Amino acid sequence: MGNHIFEGRYTTENNRDVVVFLIGMRINKRLAIRKWLPVFTTMPGMIRELYENQEELGFLSMxxxxxxxxxxxxxxWRSxxxxxxxxxxxxxxxxWKNFNRKIGDTDAVGIYHERYVVxxxxxxxxxxxxxxxxxAKASGHMPVTAEVRTAEKWLSVK
Known part of the structure; x- marks a missing residue:
């Protein structure tokens, strides 16, 4: 995987439900580093935890x-x-508790998330x-063939 380029067209498996979760932050006051830096630096530890426990947690990729x-x-996510x-x-x-204690309702940094069950x-x-x-990292990577020009057609062939 990594940075290897797969020439041509590829699609992904489309045979299970998937949950797409977007999460992020917005720096509203750039000079309020003490407010937004702790939010920013919390994520790497959670990402490491997710990848180290993927199967158990139901985390697929990011x-x-x-x-x-x-x-x-x-x-x-799996579900x-x-x-x-x-x-x-x-x-x-x-x-989350640290964020609420340290940042609370200050407008220095914003956070958001969106969840989609597909x-x-x-x-x-x-x-x-x-x-x-x-x-494709989360659900499988497969070439598009003459019979399968889109993921929708691939699903109907199965």
Whole structure:
């Protein structure tokens, strides 16, 4: 996997439900480093925990993006129940309590999340000349063939 480029068109398995969870932060006051830096530095430990316990936690994969003020982490989960169970786990719960204690309602830093529960057969992923990425890392990576031009067609062939 890694950065190896798979030439041609690829798709992903579309045979199970998937939960897509976006989580991130926005630095509203750049000079309030003491407020936003603890939020920013909490994530690496949780990411490590997720990858070290993937099967047990129901975590499938993730992608990260950093903008000038806003970050977003796109994560893929086996189920809504797995995601909710993780949110109540020690590492996340501790981070959430620390955030509320230290930042509370200050406007120096913002946080957000969005959760989408997507049933099998209701998503499509196409990758052209890309490394294994996004949903393909989470659900399997397969070439698009003459019979399977889209994930939707692939599902109907099965």
């Amino acid at each position: 992608e990260n993006y950093f903008g000038l003020r806003t970050t977003v982490m796109i994560t893929y 809504k129940e797995d995601l909710l169970a993780y949110s109540k786990g020690q590492k996340h719960l501790t981070a 049933p099998q057969g209701h998503y499509e992923a196409i990758y052209g000349n890309m490394p294994v990425y996004g949903l």
